[in-house]
Structure formats: structure tokens, C-alpha cells
Amino acid sequence: MAHAQTxxxxxxxxxxxxxxxxxxxxxxxxxxxxxxxxxxPGGVVPEHALNGVPEFAYxxxxxxxxxxxxxxY
Numbered sequence: 844m845a846h847a848q849t850x851x852x853x854x855x856x857x858x859x860x861x862x863x864x865x866x867x868x869x870x871x872x873x874x875x876x877x878x879x880x881x882x883x884p885g886g887v888v889p890e891h892a893l894n895g896v897p898e899f900a901y902x903x904x905x906x907x908x909x910x911x912x913x914x915x916y
Contacts, residue, residue, distance in 0.1 A: 853870070859902060859905065859906065859907070859908050860900045860901065860902035860908045861902045862902045862903065862904055862905060863902060864901070864902045865899065865900070865901050865902075866899070866900040866901075866902070866908075867897060867898070867899055867900075868897070868898040868900070869895065869896075869897055869898075870895065870896045870897075870898060870912075871893070871894070871895045872893070872894045872895075873891075873892070873893050873894075874889045874890065874891065874892045875891065876890070877889030877890045877891075877892065878890060893916065894914075894916065895914075895915060895916045896912050896913065896914045896915070897912070897913050897915065898910060898911070898912050899911055899913070
């Protein structure tokens, strides 16, 4: 039986947001077929689950950006 990793794997191209600019990236994942029951009481049931996280990044300098993830669904 194959098992999927529980978290998203992200690959970036090393591009930095321009200084003074705000960038928004949406990370959306859907599980069309997964476990129908939680592994632990009160746990997440992945069957038909939609997970979304906006990532905000602000360009501070040419070589640095500050960012945050806000898991909202």
C-alpha cells in the first residue's frame, strides 16, 4: 500500500519580490480520495479535503523578502 506525505512539497525558483512590493501566492491542495476516518480522535479526515494557505511576501531589499503563511481553510 502506498502512502502520501502529509505536507505539501514546495519548489521555488529563487525569485525575490521586488523591494517595496507585496506578493500573494495561493497554495491549494485537494484530496480526491483519502482516509474516511481520522487517525486520532478530533483529527483531520482527508477524504475530499480542501486545504488552502495564502502566502504573503514583502520585498525588503534586492536579496531579502519577509513572508508569512495564513492557514485559513
